[in-house]
Amino acid sequence: MPIPDTSGVPVFADFEMLKSKVNEIVQKYNNLLVALDTLNVVELDAKVVVAGSITGDKIKAGTITADKMDVNELSAISANLGTIVAGLIRGIQIFGSYIATAEGTYPRTEMDVSGDLLAAYYDADTWAKIIPFLGPTIQFKSSGQVGGIVFLGGKLGLTGSEVTVPSWSAFVNNATSETLQEALDNLQSQINSLDARVTALGG
Template sequence: MPPWAEYEDLKNKINDIVAKYNNLLVNLDSLNVVSLTADHIDAGTIDANVVTIRSDLTAGAFVEINGNGMRINNGSYDTFLADINGLVTMTGALIRSANGVYPRVEMNPNDNLFGAYAAATNYLAVLALGSSMSPQLLFSAPNSNMFMFVSGTSAILGATSADLRISSNRNVYLSPGANVYDVITPFDQFKDSSTNQTLYSMLLGKASSGVSTGSSGSHNHGIAAGTQLMVAGGGTVTWQVAPTHTHTQI
């Protein structure tokens, strides 16, 4: 106000102050606010291209939203990152379709597994057990398990506390490398399901090629020894008894 202000000067000054006050309430921006401390803010949209929103947590961890996206950091590395293209990267995230109930599917970083659970003891899981073998596919039931994995040059399909059955309504083929490898199985554990007899015991009852038979004893084929037999074209031969002998099996 000028010295010796008149009524009109006072009126104009008050109107100017009211106009600036109204503008300040309606249009707060970086020109009006340098620092703001508040325990509660109601807002429609906060432009993260201009403002960085950050919450510092313990041990150097933080949550941050800015013009580059959103980051959640555990103090050592980003556990969640959403970049400017909307692509999301999560590390060490527990993801499950339900909590404490079944059925559910789950990705669990603590156990290094993907799992589909019908119940706590009835599930299918893919387990990463270490660098010495491939991940393991595990079918777990309350009283038995089936598993499949690769270790070295062996691909292993097995079961514990359960029969392993392979069935098909078509042929079942076992095909090792042609002329190089074999189907290897203990014959004394290979059983005929009809007779319950092992293949080993059945083979023991068969003839062995190259091995002589037991002694057959002498025999005359039904013709008495010393009998004279006529020969076609004239003359005779005297019939002899065959002595004790063996035969080589083919």
């Protein structure tokens, strides 16, 4: 920042000389303040800075308080940001030990590395969970009843008070394409045939 050149006054200056020198100093400092926004300020030490706009390649401050900050990019943020309230957050990678769509209320969905890996709650007693520990499990709870699917030791198991299917035809042998209903019908046919033969032999 340029420093105004203000020379002194003669030792035996009269009133008019003093008046002229004061006016000169006022004018120089007034010009300096008017043009301050276009000057290159190397360093500014102030408790409070009031400005309509501050533009710079780097702004370093202990605390910045603002109603709105408009930036093209925020990078290398490693600080604790506390609570962030935002309408939309878009990111290529977001990491965290716990992420939820709501805080302490329902319905909500959670991702929690220390508990249920993924859980969707309608309320406290109606939910679906993916639990990865031990045998990976998908659990469901509704109306006080808990059921699920567990994979352990290469075996897939179903849990619940009962398991219902539309029909035995819904179970298909992957190797032969035979349904369970067809296999049962075939067994029944063999039983009927054996029964007929026993009857024919007088049994």
